[in-house]
Amino acid sequence: METISVSKLKAHISAELKRVERGIELIVMEHKRPVAKLSPVNTDAFFIREPACRYAYKSLDPLVSTDPLQLLEEERGEQW
Secondary structure, three states: OEEEEHHHHHHOHHHHHHHHHOOOOEEEEEOOEEEEEEOOOOHHHOOOOOOOOOOOOOOOOOOOOOOHHHHHHHHHHHHO
16 A cells, blocks of 8 residues: 555546556545545446335425416516
8 A cells, every 4th residue: 555645646646546446555645644545446346226116206286376477577567
């Protein structure tokens, strides 16, 4: 496992991510203090799971009984 400073990582992010992709683990250091660990992702652990059941959406009641356009016209009056 290697260490890398935040500033060096920012300057060389693409190259460092390629190294991580190849299997190198990096500990990111900020002011000599470890703040993050970069390691390769196990792509075998990712999968798409189908939902257990379909969600039934309920229809919503209108928030106002009056047409919103009519309310807007009444509020603006002759200004528009």
